[in-house]
Structure formats: C-alpha cells, structure tokens
Amino acid sequence: MTHIKVVTAVPGKPVVLEVSASANYKTPPEGDIAVSLSAASGTARAARAVVAAPLFSTTVHFVDQPVRVTGPVVPRGRYLATAALTPDDGAFFLPSDARTAFRVGVAGETGGQEDGANGGLPNTGGPDVWWLVLGAGLVGAGAAGVGYSRRRQVGLPA
Template sequence: MLKKMAALCALAVAFAVVPSTPATADGYTVKIPTATHIKVVVAEPGKPIVLEVSASANYPTPPAGNIAVTVSASGSAARGARALVAKPVFSTTVHFVDKPVRVTGPRLPKGSYLARAALTPDDAALFLPSSDSTRFRIGAAAGGDDGDDNGGALPNTGGPDLLWLLLGAGLVAAGAGSISLGRRRVAAAA
C-alpha cells in the first residue's frame, strides 16, 4: 500500500512541476464543400435553350459567387471526354446569390450536347468551388415511337423483368424454407 501512495505522490508532484498547456486550435479553418446544380429547362428544336443554375452548401446561407456556364457539342459516350475540352458552342458567366438563375442560350441544331456549370465562390476562404454537368439532346423523341414520354414514367415497367423478380423471390423463399427445415431436423436429432 505504501508503494501505491508513493507512486500517487510522485505523479501529483510531476503534474505540479510540469505546467500543462491547454489545447488550442491550430488556426485551420475548414472549407465547406459546395454543390453546383444545372438543369435543362427548354431544349427543343427552333427554340433557344434555357438552363437553370444554382449552388448549395451545408451552411445557413447558400454560397454566393460566379457560375460559369458552358454548352458544348457532345457525341457518343466515347467522345464525351473530348467534349469537355472541345470548343463550347455557348458560354456565359452569371452571378448567383440565393435564388436559381435562368440562363437563355442560342438556338441549337439537332444533336447531343453537354451543359456544364462551375461555381467560383465569392468567399473562397469559407467555400470550396464545385461543378456539375448534364447531357441533353435536341430533336430526339423523348419516349418511344409516338414521342410521348408518359409523364416521365419508365417505359416497359413491370414487363418481362417481372418474371425475373418473381423467380428470384421464389428462390429466396425456397432457400429460407430449406434452412428452416434443416435446423428443425438437427434440433430433433439432438
């Protein structure tokens, strides 16, 4: 017991002699990630394209800043990477504060396009920059042969794939039943 008391006294003296330093921040300020959003509002043949851009962050006030908007021609998915470096067919910069900004572009011929928005925040010490892109087509039928897109519903939902869903559910039920039956037999034998 005497050894424990001596060790406790030595520890108390060590804390009294060596001043403890309080924990302080190192001056590192966390930058808040942002998310840029771009949406194609109008993309019809013979009409100017209309895009809507905005930004958000996990912060009480949205990040204000300049949003650079570019639209470039985009072919197939294989050429999509080249479209990012291709010369844009339309380019502009808008200032975003807290409400989505509509950008009206030129009339474009039929084809595939890539729209890109990149945010440069006004308060770069608090917010990180971000970007977003979306692909769209002008002059393509949206839904099927009749051009009707069913109000955005998926085509052929519940078609032949329903058979695979039912088959999978039946296999899961059969597996669960065989495991349950196997456990009953083991419990009865013991």
C-alpha cells in the same frame, strides 16, 4: 457544390438550363456562375477542341434561388453543359463546377406533337415496371423453393 440541370432541350426551341450552388452551411454561397454549352464528342481529341470553342457561354450572379439561363436553339445531337461557381467570399467558400451531358431530339420523338414540359421524354419507364415486378416475383419464388427444400423432416429415420 455547383448544380446544373437541363429544363428544356427540344428541337426548334432554345435550350433552358437551371444553375445553382449549395454548401454544407446554413447560408448558401453567393457568386458568379459561368455557364457554357458545347457540342459533345465521342473522342478525347475532339472533345478538347469542342470545349475550347463553346456554342454558348454567359455568366450569371447566384444569390439564393436557382437561376434560369436561356441558351440558343440547337440542332439534334449530343451536348455538354457546364457551370463553374466563383464565390464572392473566396476565403469561406471554394470554387466548384458541374457538368451534364444531354441529347436534343435523338430519343423520345412523338411524331411532331407537342411534348409539353417533360423535355421530350414521353412514357419514360412505363412498361419496364412490369419486368421489375416479374423479376421480384421470380426471386421470391426461388427463395421459397430453397426454404421449402431445406426444411427439417421430423420423425423420419436417418
């Protein structure tokens, strides 16, 4: 199985991807991983045209540790990164591929401040936790109310 992960995707800096491969076996597969970066499109016809002409493509050799690939500096927008493994031992491991879609500079802006190593996603998931706690409390209160209303009344005439 081929893996691809976006490490850095910030406007004005090169896109950094990390590619690797794994198998359900004691030793990981070795081989060449073809990496490409394309602009994403919302329509099927435009998507085929974009994949035919990627913005960046390279091939790296994977042995045992994830390989970092530094791509070009891209403007704000949506992008698609793909990785395709061609194993050295084709009789033992099958080829595989992976893709991931990501955005550059569309969300998570900090007003020009440096984002650090978080890839442009400051405060992700902060206040949403309180909605989860509130929802769990309401479900618990509803379950308690149903349990209380269905209890047996002992000693009352029927």
